[in-house]
Amino acid sequence: MIKTLGTALLAGTMLGGTAWGQDVTLTIESWRNDDITIWQDTLIPAFEAANPGIKVVFSPSAPADYNAVLNSKLDAGSAGDLITCRPFDASLELYNKGQLADLTSLASMANFSDVAKSAWQTDDGTATFCVPMASVIHGFLYNADAFEELGLTPPTTEEEFFAVLDKIKEDGTYVPMAMGTQDQWEAATMGYQNIGPNYWKGEEGRKALIEGTQKLTDEPWVAPFVQLAKWKDYLGDGFEAQTYPDSQNLFTLGRAAIYPTGSWEIGVFNPQVSFTMGAFPPPVPNAGDTCYISDHTDIALGMNAKTAHPEEAKTFLEWVGSPEFAALYANALPGFFSLNSTAVEMEDPLAKEFVSWREKCEPTIRSTYQILSRGTPNLENETWNASANVIRGSETPEDAAKRLQEGLASWYEPQQAQ
Amino acid sequence: MAKGRPIRWHIAVFLAPAVLVYSAIMILPLFSTLNLSLFTRTEGGTAFVGLDNFRTLFGDPRWSAAFWNALGNNLWFFAVHMLVQNPIGILLAALLSSPRLRFSAFYRTAIFIPTILSFVVVGFIWKLILSPLWGIAPNMLDMVGLKSLFAPWLGKEEYALTTLALISVWQFVGIPMMLIYAALLSIPDDIIEAAEMDGITGWSQFWRIKLPLILPAIGIISILTFVGNFNAFDLIYVSQGALAGPNFATDILGTFLYRTFFGFQLQLGDPHMGAAIATAMFAIILVGVCIYLFLIQTRLRRYQF
Missing domain, CATH: 3.40.190.10 (Periplasmic binding protein-like II)
Structure with a gap:
């Protein structure tokens, strides 16, 4: 019986094959x-x-x-x-x-x-x-219901950003920001590469780094690390052992108010959340500055x-x-x-919000992806480690930048010239 | 001459399958790994570079720092197993072999079961138990009023490796327990009876009579632990990822080898440097095993019953 069935199936596939x-x-x-x-x-x-x-x-x-x-x-x-x-x-x-x-x-x-x-x-x-x-665009998702409840508006500058975080922390209902350092790439991709372009001026800084006219120890490249170091106080308890899926759940369950992320989460989050989601681009250092986004x-x-x-x-x-x-x-x-x-x-609507930033902000791609991660030590992987260290506070922004620069200069010629 | 000893073909015939299979799946790959470590990738091919990869591994400040960090972590990982897993295994075996213990078959099975679980399951379960967000560890500590003792252990540089080593101990404590248990059971009753006649009972009987008799088994367990720990990879990879965070605090030789050989994220794999690390691991394990075989095992006294 089984044999007959097998033969029939085989014949079926062959017929199917010939038909096409x-x-x-x-x-x-x-x-x-x-x-x-x-x-x-x-x-x-x-x-x-x-x-x-x-x-x-x-x-x-x-x-x-x-x-x-x-x-x-x-x-x-x-x-x-x-x-x-x-x-x-x-x-x-x-x-x-x-x-x-x-x-x-x-x-x-x-x-x-x-x-x-x-x-x-x-x-x-x-x-x-x-x-x-x-491409995917980096930015911050926020719990719009929570923002309304606390009377907050999405921040546009660095100062407003920390003011909002302070208010959420003071209120205590929500974890101000959902991010962990266990998986490391969150810190680098959703942290450093998310807010960084505003400081190194997008393509201008990225190209300068490739040409060797800027260094990772220069102010525009250290500034994002200085920002990340301040995030520590606004993350949930035990963020050191919080993984990427933990952060996603923390936000979709409505326990965290802000989630630094990228547009790829929209499709995943839409069916999961029971609150209204909003998005804002990485805050600029001073009001009126040109904004830059990572449109990777x-x-x-x-x-x-x-x-x-x-x-x-x-x-x-x-x-x-x-x-x-x-x-x-x-x-x-x-x-x-x-x-x-x-x-x-x-x-x-959320995807529209993200893509609308292309109109008002200058797009760039992640700084470590083109050419700079060709050698050993690998700049992208080192950036994961450095960003996680900076957020945990086990390495200062300056030390982290110095270590990245030394690693890059050890194999990348344009960075060795000076 | 015609009446000389016939060639004993059957020996070769009977050995052949094992020799062939072992050579094909163990010896050949081993030598091809050693061989791989002597080459490097160049434009459109590979070139023989002798021991250059090893010079990079031990001479370049970055590579050597990563290597010694991994080796140091590996030694600590091994030390935790030797100091915690094996003594507990012996203790459990001694308790299990006590004739007065009830439900010993149940305990034996329960303690051994984690050993047969997959690393993925163990890593995932423990990550959840210890999770600061959803884990039961913080709540349980809270119930006994010790919440202040809780820390996100897997995310802290100073605790992560020890935590993982203890998880591994939890998983594998059944193996030394079983081996020692078997060794304890094989001690003949007349020796025990003779000891009792001489008035040696209880713990003193364990220390003076049983322990010397199970020393060879303890030796075997130590060497199995050594080889197992220096080849370890899975648990760290499953719970901390290939970058063995935080800040490489849990990077052991296995994860270092994996990252180098297969590459990670934007870093492309380098089979030649990877093979050099694999060769160094092989040498470390070989030296360790040789020290055991020639210095320790030959001095262990064996008792024939």
């Missing part, structure tokens, strides 16, 4: 296993309807394993036709090894600004190898250089670069903002 025989099937490698339903229910059907003859399969792996899994699949020649690209060096290395195809000539590349493409270009910018999909290019799509169907894959990539895809994607995943130059109409 004429169509070309493209497989997408990705780490976004959270998005599988969005791809299967929204994005892929939209593409397939417009392009008969091409079938697309979304095949994600676990986020933490993605780089390792993808590298071994590419080396073994079993990787999918389309590759979801991590920003900067991880993808650049694949391009240099000849595993990602050059997509500079793609028509839809014209839909993206240079900053949007910078994460997936060679250092000189001559070749682009992935179509930018989305995070995800793109490239083509496996060894794909058997380069033409079909390019058709798909052209569609990914189109305004149509941008609208579908940005609305299916609130908080992941399209990098397309065409403005996308979004429905989620």
Whole structure:
């Protein structure tokens, strides 16, 4: 009986296989296993309807394993036709090894600004190898009900920010700010990289650091650490052992008033919270200062250089670069903002709030991602450690900055010159 | 000559499967790791660099600081196990082997069960128990009026490693207990009876008669603890992540190796430096085991019953 069933199943699959025989099937490698339903229910059907003859399969792996899994699949020649690209060096290395195809000539590349493409270009910018999909914006989420209850308004300057925190602390109903140092990356990504651009003036400071005209020990780079050191008093009891999921829960359960974070939480938090959420951009040092936000290019799509169907894959990539895809994607995943130059109409109010900052603030990307994390010690990883130390108070802002600078200068030539 | 001893083929035939499997999955990878540590990655390939990776590991101030920090933490991790896990294991075994103890089978099983749990489960459960936000540890201390003693132990540089070592002790105390228990049971009754005839009973019987007889088992446990601790990785990785926070206070050789070999976040993996660390770990364990085998085990007296 079992044998017959097995044969029947086998025959079934073979029939299924033949039926689709004429169509070309493209497989997408990705780490976004959270998005599988969005791809299967929204994005892929939209593409397939417009392009008969091409079938697309979304095949994600676990986020933490993605780089390792993808590298071994590419080396073994079993990787999918389309590759979801991590920003900067991880993808650049694949391009240099000849595993990602050059997509500079793609028509839809014209839909993206240079900053949007910078994460997936060679250092000189001559070749682009992935179509930018989305970025995430850093900022602060707050419990609007709690703010109303305590009569607070979202702060715009550093001074107001600490005044608000003081008031929440005084009242005692809420933990002023949800953040822990156990996982370290919260401190660096949602702390240092979140508020930092206001001090190092976004792209200006980031580029100066890469050129070697500014150092991490300069005032604009130490200032964010000085701010972080002050956060300690406003975090919950035992924040030293608080993990990232702990912080998320603390905020969504309504126990914390402010949550330093990024737009990617919107989609996760919306179904969980029972209060109204609001968002404000990182406060500027003085009233009237230009504000800068981290609008970090995070995800793109490239083509496996060894794909058997380069033409079909390019058709798909052209569609990914189109305004149509941008609208579908940005609305299916609130908080992941399209990098397309065409403005996308979004429905989620919180996502709209985040994206509106692009109008009034200067965008930049995380300072450690381009070039500066190529050597050992790795600047990004060191920044995690330093930010967590500074918040815990076990290292002073100046010492932390000095240590980062020494680490960077130990291998990065432009920083050695002076 | 024709009547010389026949070649005893069966020895080779019977040994072959074990030798082949062991070589394929243990010896070959070991040598390829050693080999890997002698190369480095260059533009478009690898190049032989001799012992350069080891020079970097021990000579470069950053690498060597990270290495000695990991080794120091590892020694402390081992010390906690030797000072806490093994004495408690022996004590539990002595209590369990007492004929007057009721429900000893239940205790034995209950204490041994954590050993068969996955590290992931143990790390997760303890993280929750000790969590300052949702954990039961702060509440339980509060109930007995000792709330002031609570600290976010896993997040404090000065406590994190000891806390993790004690969690590991909790998990593995069943192993020394079982081994010693078996050794205690194998002591013949006539020796015990003879001791009783001479008036040696109770604790004095344990110290003078039983302990010398179980010393070889304690030796084996020590060396198992040593090898296990210097290869440890899982518990730290599960509860503190690959960066072994806070501020590398819980970084042991295993996590240091993992970070280097496979890379972490934006840092790309460096298999060659990783292999150099793995080789250093292998050397440390080899030296430790040799010290035990040649200096300690040969001096342990064995009693034939």
